[in-house]
Amino acid sequence: MNRRIRGPLTLLVALPWLLVVPGCARTDPPPPPEVRGGQPDRGATLIARYGCGSCHTIPGIDRANGLVGPPLTHFGSRSYIAGNLVNNADNLQHWIADPQAVEPGTAMPDLGVSAIDARDIAAYLHTLE
Template sequence: MTGACGESRPPLSPPALAAGKGLDADPARGRRLIAERGCVACHTVTGVRGPASNVGPPLHELWRQAYLAGVLPNTSDDLVRWLLDPPAINPRTAMPATGLQKADAEDIAAFLLSPDGARGRAP
């Protein structure tokens, strides 16, 4: 169906439940970083307090999605790449460059790609 709309992305299945497990990262720290870095100013994240916002998409159950930001296959590596510099991947994104260090992005990705993270707790 996406072919009829001019889309050229191949269909993907959602990633495996263990998507965040491939990272040597700390999902509990990732949850803290989401709060500290103000991600909830634009995104809702289960288990992280913040204002009601719908500027960016909600980030709960991210591990179930086939694509990240509508353009990248949903893998741990691609989420880390996105978190490090969203405009480098999609210049039209409203998400600014984050200034994250790679270890920070890996921790955030481990939390977001974990089914436990979707329930608001670090695995």
């Protein structure tokens, strides 16, 4: 093929790909909003008290090395909770307090977590980035 034609033809073929590829670039979601009034230190204590570590691996919690549920490492950087809720303070507190209302039949048990305890647990989990 003639060199004069090949240069423009190559650009014409490559141009659509150059326009599409940047649109596929993964951008990190913004961090979850701070849990207002939440006490992460108290949340860590509550996570141990409610036994969350028997099912989940949770950084910073002694003996929290469960393999039943997903590991909660980097939880604050995640986009979703349970695969269908946007990871924000309100949704996480709802999930912790009443997982069956969010996803009926989920393996996550209803542990009777109060609203205040759920707030503090959520505050701790959102520190895990």
